[in-house]
Amino acid sequence: MATNPFDEGASSYSSNNNSYDSTYKEKELNQREADIIRREQELDRRERELVSREAQGGVVSKRPPNWPRCKPIVRQDLMEIENDGRRVVARLAWISWYSSIFLLLWNIVAMASILATRTAAGGDFVLAVIYLFLWLTLEFLVYRTLYNALRTGKALRYWLYFICGGINILAHIFAGIGLRGSGMGGLLWMIWLFANAHGSKVVNTAGILCLVDMILFFLWAVCATYIWIRTQRVYVRRGGNRAATAQAGQVAVNAAANNPDVVLEAGKYVASNPPASPKASLGAHHYSSSGY
DSSP states (O other), X not given: OOOOHHHHHHHHHHHHHHHHHHHHHHHHHHHHHHHHHHHHHHHHHHHHHHHHHHHHHTOOOSSOOOBSSSSOOBOOOGGGSOTTTHHHHHHHHHHHHHHHHHHHHHHHHXXXXXXXXXXXXXXXXXXXXXXXXXXXXXXXXXXXXXXXXHHHOOHHHHHHHHHHHHHHHHHHHHXXXXXXTTTOOSHHHHHXXXXXXXXXXXXXXXXHHHHHHHHHHHHHXXXXXXXXXXXXXXXXXXXXXXXXXXXXXXHHHHHHHHOHHHHXXXXXXXXXXXOOOXXXXXXXXXXXXXXX
């Protein structure tokens, strides 16, 4: 059966066109990544210059602490984050941290209700009170890691948040399970209370409070997972691992520029210990294998 030369030409043109489109898209993506990296490097340079001028001239920092208002310790300003999707993520994370205050207070109420029905739960109540301060502090550190990652665009801070944020999500799931003796009123505490209520209104009330506690912990974990996924998308959109590699290279260049003596010593070491040539290595191998 004879083939139509026009069909072959059309298919060739289509494949060439697809190849051109993919190449163009790849170049456009690389150009975007290069622009993002260049802007981040420029911001880093300006920040270093500002810090250097402040150190030399004793200038007061333009980013003074403003939170908490009673005694400012850290800088908290969502307007410093670019409004390209990152500010929304930071605002959601900030709201989730405040919601965790209510969550941990509710957990204390649930543990107090268990303590009213079973005096052996005193250790759980004490742990619940400790969690209010310790857990809130750790969660705030996780939030600050995310805040600084979104503000500066540093890949290392993104990865630090991915690890710490993931552990925080697992901790809330564990709290929602509510192991007896863990200080968290959740699923297992609720089952035990309902199974041993025997018509007691006090025990049933404690079981209901643990049920609400479980729902709140699991709901918080779902919201935190959503924030974690959105942060991961922001990270990919801003270059992902390619940007991280470029930033690492830039850090190495800056370190070399700030420590020329180290670079000089490394150059002397390489000059005094040149690598063996491939031909010499091949000859030595042939000589040893021949048995002479």
